[in-house]
Amino acid sequence: MEIYRYSFEDWLKGEIHNEDLEGLVENKQLDKEDLKKIRSDQEIAYSIYIAMHLQMMKVAFYQRYEYSFAKEDLLNQQLKNAEEDLQNFKVNNPVLYWEAINGIDNRYKLTPPFIPFYLMCSPFIDELEEIVPTHITYYTKSNFYRWLNWLKEDGKSDTEPSFEVSNEDFKKQVERSQKRLDRLLELDSKSAKEYAQEFFQLSFIKERVVKLMTEQATDTLDKSAFKQQGSNTPKEKLSYTWLSKSDTDLIELHQHLINAKLIDPATTLEQFKAVFRAQPLHIVKDNPIKWHEDNASELLYFILQLEGTDDEMYPDGWLIKKGNRANYKRLTACFVKPDGEQFTENFKQAKQNLKDPVLAPAKQAVIDSIVNQFY
Structure with missing residues (x-):
């Protein structure tokens, strides 16, 4: 035997x-x-x-x-x-x-x-x-x-x-x-x-x-x-669409962001999921995620990393679906400042600042270390 x-x-x-x-x-x-x-x-x-x-x-x-x-x-x-x-x-x-x-x-x-x-x-x-x-x-x-x-x-x-x-x-x-x-x-x-x-x-x-x-x-x-x-009625804007096929990636991202103190620790999983599950913006904006500080460039950098920076490899987006253009209305509806106030910065300028760059390498490294875990 x-x-x-x-x-x-x-x-x-x-x-x-x-x-x-x-x-x-x-x-x-x-x-x-x-x-x-x-x-x-x-x-x-x-x-x-x-x-x-x-x-x-x-x-x-x-x-x-x-x-x-x-x-x-x-x-x-x-x-x-x-x-x-x-x-x-x-x-x-x-x-x-x-x-x-x-x-x-x-x-x-x-x-x-x-x-x-x-x-x-x-x-x-x-x-x-x-x-x-x-x-x-x-x-x-x-x-x-x-x-x-x-x-x-x-x-x-x-x-x-x-x-x-x-x-x-x-x-x-x-x-x-x-x-x-x-x-x-x-x-x-x-x-x-x-x-x-x-x-x-x-x-x-x-x-x-x-x-x-x-x-x-x-x-x-x-x-x-x-x-x-009628068919001419404009469709309501939606929050981000999560593309990863893994059952647990969104749960893990939620926890990583809390651990890194990038979002309010009181952010619930349901609240977090609403931002990334293509929900109507009029619903999401009633309970947005509080970003840890007023830095609009840092928040935008985080979103762009989720979308994926390699257009050839991820033409439609990586972890989240890409918009036709940077959708700043969606971003400001889904995320707010630590005090609950809406971001009023010029996000087009914030995106340009990322190229200069204005965002500190240390801040980029924290976000990269989180996002890269999903490769």
Whole structure:
């Protein structure tokens, strides 16, 4: 019997990492069967999260649909919105879209501490997923759109579409995975399987279903109102658009800026996310981020570094999307001085000052040291 240096248990304990697994198998330090167990746990957790999230979207819509006296109109409007969402995702995230349809995603990056959260469809994972679009965003939108089309054709097909998992022994694998994972995390003395059985009785699930219902209804109203105003109505200006595909980059940037004392330590993650998630400026400017001092050149330098200075490598932007020109209105709406007063400096002149340069090298170095961590 061949003896291997590492096992499935070592992965559970965090002693071997996902990026090393294939190499360990090739070097005969990890058994192929243990790798299969690891991949099985990752795939199941990832699939269950998508399936549960999709189910919540369906329940949120169906609770509105069931009580509507204009079901066909409501369904047509929701279908139109869902189709627009999918098209916008494809246009704004072409790489993510290509990866998603080809099954290239983050399922094999899941580590043991995260897997139970995926199995119970935890709001903690939602917090990460909402920061930037991900493959899961596309999977749920795409399958929700498919389900809406099925609902529209109700009666012509007996089989309701669902998020399919390829493995025939899926249920058995879930049970085996659950036994292995139960010891990682105790959830109010219940297993993740029991949570799944009581899925729609959990308070946070009910809250999220209500939230989805509100978002779906609001989205319908917003789009209808915009169309009534006419196509010549100017679009509202938005805050910065975060482009990084990593789930945690925005969280880390928030913490780095606080640690470096570049922003007010009272800046919440929600407040920070609003500035970088393409939110309407009239909302963001009510709760902007306080920059640590009155230096407009330093703030502008920070934004330009996030956009990326190499136009050939990052024509559309690096960590944040570039505007057609330097958008100073956006900058002054999203950031204010330490005392809460708006920046009134001439930012065009501030940008010129960066070339002279006026900004001290030490200040540039602090910002560079933070931003360069995301390369």
